[in-house]
Each structure stands twice: as C-alpha cells, then as structure tokens.
Amino acid sequence: MTEAWFSAQLAPWFALFSLFSLCSYMTIWAQQGRHRAWVLGSFWASVALGAMLLLLGVVAYLSSQPKWVWATLMLTGGLLAPLMYGATRKIQRAYEDAELRRSIASDL
Numbered sequence: 001m002t003e004a005w006f007s008a009q010l011a012p013w014f015a016l017f018s019l020f021s022l023c024s025y026m027t028i029w030a031q032q033g034r035h036r037a038w039v040l041g042s043f044w045a046s047v048a049l050g051a052m053l054l055l056l057g058v059v060a061y062l063s064s065q066p067k068w069v070w071a072t073l074m075l076t077g078g079l080l081a082p083l084m085y086g087a088t089r090k091i092q093r094a095y096e097d098a099e100l101r102r103s104i105a106s107d108l
Helices: 011-032 036-062 067-107
Strands: none
Touching (some): 011 036, 036 067
C-alpha cells in the first residue's frame, strides 16, 4: 500500500461538498432569465469537479490507496457529478423557457 493522499481525519470533511446543493437557489434567477453565464458556469463547474473527484477515486483505488481515500473520493464525486448534471439540464431548460416567454412577450 502506498502512502495515503490524505488522513482519515480529513475524509469526513468531504461532506461539505453537499453545500453545492445551495446552488438550487439559483433556479430563481434561471426562471427569471437572469445571470445565465454565471449560473450555468457554476453548475457546469460543479459537474466537472464531481467528475474529477470520481476519476481521482478510481485512480486512488487502482493505486492501492487506503479505503478511506478512494471511498471518500468516489462517493463524493459519484454523488456530485450526476446530481449536478441533472440539475444543470433543468436549469438550461428554465433559461430556454424564460427566453421563449421573453420572445413571446416582445411579439405581443
């Protein structure tokens, strides 16, 4: 077994990645059609972070890291990436709906 990338005492702190759920409050801006680049950028960045953590977890597993290292990385990335990807798709749809409403309102 190789030297651990981080200590077992640090592993529980990865639960703080659950704070990305606060991004759900940005749906208000999406429904209003405001701050599109910033909101979508934030969501796609969180998807990328989750994918990187998941990939790091796989690399940690293959390089014989202790269980707390690879399990923490895989669990965090495995939850963050797909959940935020699904939310990103919904946010994009909300922006498209807002744009359509704006277009219809300008035609009236």
